[in-house]
Amino acid sequence: xxxxxxxxxxxxxxxxxxxxxxxxxxxxxxxxxxxxxxxxxxxxxxxxxxxxxxxxxxxxxxxxxxxxxxxxxxxxxxxxxxxxxxxxxxxxxxxxxxxxxxxxxxxxxxxxxxxxxxxxxxxxxxxxxxxxxxxxxxxxxxxxxxxxxxxxxxxxxxxxxxxxxxxxxxxxxxxxxxxxxxxxxxxxxxxxxxxxxxxxxxxxxx
Amino acid sequence: xxxxxxxxxxxxxxxxxxxxxxxxxxxxxxxxxxxxxxxxxxxxxxxxxxxxxxxxxxxxxxxxxxxxxxxxxxxxxxxxxxxxxxxxxxxxxxxxx
Numbered sequence: 178x179x180x181x182x183x184x185x186x187x188x189x190x191x192x193x194x195x196x197x198x199x200x201x202x203x204x205x206x207x208x209x210x211x212x213x214x215x216x217x218x219x220x221x222x223x224x225x226x227x228x229x230x231x232x233x234x235x236x237x238x239x240x241x242x243x244x245x246x247x248x249x250x251x252x253x254x255x256x257x258x259x260x261x262x263x264x265x266x267x268x269x270x271x272x273x274x275x276x277x278x279x280x281x282x283x284x285x286x287x288x289x290x291x292x293x294x295x296x297x298x299x300x301x302x303x304x305x306x307x308x309x310x311x312x313x314x315x316x317x318x319x320x321x322x323x324x325x326x327x328x329x330x331x332x333x334x335x336x337x338x339x340x341x342x343x344x345x346x347x348x349x350x351x352x353x354x355x356x357x358x359x360x361x362x363x364x365x366x367x368x369x370x371x372x373x374x375x376x377x378x379x380x381x382x383x
Numbered sequence: 384x385x386x387x388x389x390x391x392x393x394x395x396x397x398x399x400x401x402x403x404x405x406x407x408x409x410x411x412x413x414x415x416x417x418x419x420x421x422x423x424x425x426x427x428x429x430x431x432x433x434x435x436x437x438x439x440x441x442x443x444x445x446x447x448x449x450x451x452x453x454x455x456x457x458x459x460x461x462x463x464x465x466x467x468x469x470x471x472x473x474x475x476x477x478x479x480x
Contacts, residue, residue, distance in 0.1 A: 200455055204462040211466040218470065219477050237414065244410055248437075252403035255394065255445040262393045359447075366446045373437045377430035381417040 192356040199360040203367050210371050213323050217378060220315045227312020232383040234299070235320075236290065240380035243286050244372065250279035251369040254338070254362045264352040266345060273342045273358075276365065280335045287328050291321075320379055327375060330368045337361050392450040402444045409437050 221228045257272035294317075298305030301318055341358050344350040350358045413433040416422065422429050443449040448456060 197455065200458060204458065207462050207466060208469075211469065215470055215473055219473060222474070222477065237418075241410065241414055245407060248403065248406045248410065251441060251445050252399060252406075255399050255402075256396060259393050259396060259399065262391070363446055366441050369445075370438050370441055373434050373441070374431075377413060377417070377434050381413060381430050382427050383417070 190354055190356065192354075192359075195356040195360060196363075199363050203363060206367060210323075210326075213319070213326070214374065214378075217319050217323070220312070220319065224310070224312025224315065227310050228316050229383055231313045231316035232379060232381075234294070235380045236293075237380050239286055239290055240376055243283050244376045246279050246283050246286070247369045247372050250276045250283070251366050253279065254365050258355065258359055258362050261345065261350065261352060261355045261358055266348070266351075269358075270342055270345050273338055273345065277335050277338050277342070280331050280338070280365075283331055284328060284335075287324065291324075323375060324379070327368065327371050330371070334361075334365050334368055337364065392447075394444060394447065394450070398444060402440050405440055406437055409433055409440075 253272045253276045257269045257276065260269035260272060294300065299317055300306065301321055306314055306317060338361055341350060341361050344357065413430055416429055416433070417426060420426070442459070448459065
């Protein structure tokens with residue numbers, strides 16, 4: 178029979194329960210982002226040509242680099258969990274730090290992308306954008322809302338990982354008690370998955 | 384192993400590395416497919432299928448779902464099914480309005 182509880186100095190830790198709680202939170206996140214993907218799909222089917230041409234505005238190079246960055250950051254946090262389970266505290270800490278650095282790099286590139294568009298006058302309710310077709314306005318509205326909320330999730334992820342790093346160094350997150358780090362990993366991977374769909378929908382499908 | 388409870392399985396560094404390489408390979412494929420414009424109207428479908436393949440890898444290995452018990456696997460299925468139903472029902476309305 179599998180192990181339900183880890184025990185630390187007589188205190189039972191229900192790591193399975195903690196993980197189920199995290200998954201429940203992620204299900205609500207799936208439906209939260211799902212609503213926005215639904216809006217995107219409906220408007221795309223209504224204005225296919227507008228979406229097609231608007232997407233050419235996006236830089237495939239920057240989008241691809243950012244995708245590679247997030248995929249690699251997911252790889253690092255997955256490794257950091259494997260490392261802590263093996264009791265390799267130092268390696269796990271370094272990998273968590275690397276994940277944060279990559280998350281930050283993602284946000285910096287996102288900043289330059291947004292900035293380039295805003296400089297061209299493409300932002301919600303701008304005079305330039307309002308002169309364009311309905312579908313174009315919707316495309317960029319969805320672009321800013323979806324990548325914006327996704328970026329906020331990345332930022333929150335970085336903050337949460339910084340706490341994990343602190344606790345790993347202070348040995349609150351250890352080989353015997355890693356549920357928090359595992360749940361942080363689940364959150365980070367979820368944010369990665371959202372980007373896995375945002376990337377083709379806003380950058381590739383032109 | 385009892386299937387209702389999780390194992391304390393550790394995903395090896397090797398497995399994680401293979402998954403990461405597979406993800407980067409899929410990224411390369413999806414970029415080249417969209418650049419070559421071979422598929423025409425199927426390009427949207429192709430891009431979404433490749434994205435779903437990436438998601439499956441992340442869910443199974445990075446998110447450890449492959450090694451979890453039946454409970455979590457069924458719940459994720461339920462969440463995806465709910466989202467699929469919401470999208471399908473909305474399109475049934477939008478298309479035939």
